[in-house]
Amino acid sequence: MSTTGELLSIDPLELKFFFELKKQISCSLQLSNKTDNYVAFKVKTTNPRKYCVRPNTGIVMPRSTCDVTVTMQAQREAPPDMQCKDKFLLQSVKAPDGTTVKDITPEMFNREAGHVVEECKLRVVYLAPTQPPSPVAEGSEEGSSPRGSVSENGNFNNGPDSTPVTRAFAERSDGSEKSVEFTLQVPTDHAAKALIARLTDEKNNAVRQNNKLNQELELLKRESSKSRGGVSMVIVVLIGLLGIIMGYLLNKA
DSSP states (O other): OOEEOSSEEEEOSEEEEEOOBTSOEEEEEEEEEOSSSEEEEEEEESOTTTEEEESSEEEEOTTOEEEEEEEEOOBSSOOGGGOOOOEEEEEEEEEOTTOOGGGOOGGGGOGGGTOOEEEEEEEEEEEOOOOOOOOOOTTOOTTOOOOOEEOTTSOEEOOTTOOOEEEEEEEEETTEEEEEEEEEOOOOHHHHHHHHHHHHHHHHHHHHHHHHHHHHHHHHHHHHHHHHHHHHHHHHHHHHHHHHHHHHHHHHO
16 A cells, blocks of 8 residues: 655555564665655654664655665564554655755755645554464375374384474463473384394393203202112111121121
8 A cells, every 4th residue: 555645655654564573674665756856755763763764864856766674673572462653754845956865954854944844654563474384294195194192101103213203382371372392202213123122132131041040940850859869779778788787696696
């Protein structure tokens, strides 16, 4: 939307800034001289520390245009409801032929001195920055969402070839929006294979230890049986010797 005065046509009438914190933002105006005279202009603002206007004064040649760039300094916090009360005032006045920027004086825009000064008020509008489209995972079918699960220990499992995944969640409380980001560590295929190999080695070691214990237990049983057999033979031999001695004694008697 533009406005048309007797001297200048101004486009647009609203200074629109795509607001982002801690970042300088610029927008531009186009001034069109629709007369056959030189036109001097001057740009004022209600908040000069916040904005930089280049050029803030100048000359628009007859039947020509001039671009004005307005830069908002980086802001540390956003205004409530993204509403801005800052305003700009663009003044224009007919100037003598051959006037240059150096010839412009504040007196030229003084109505009390009898000068005809056109004024146009411009308002500031903050716009939310455009959001890039969210990426779509390759290989996912239309209308279906990627499958995944969350284990009891908080890890996110998304298949054998899973990679670290970050999930961002937005919480709204008491009208204010808070962004909470969780990083879910997902084991890779290489890590899973290494874990399986380690568990397999531990299982094999346990089996070997069990077999060794069984062998030692069997050996102990055999030695115990031999010991019992040896004691019985000693008793038999002693009884035999005792019988021989008793028979010898009886024969002698």
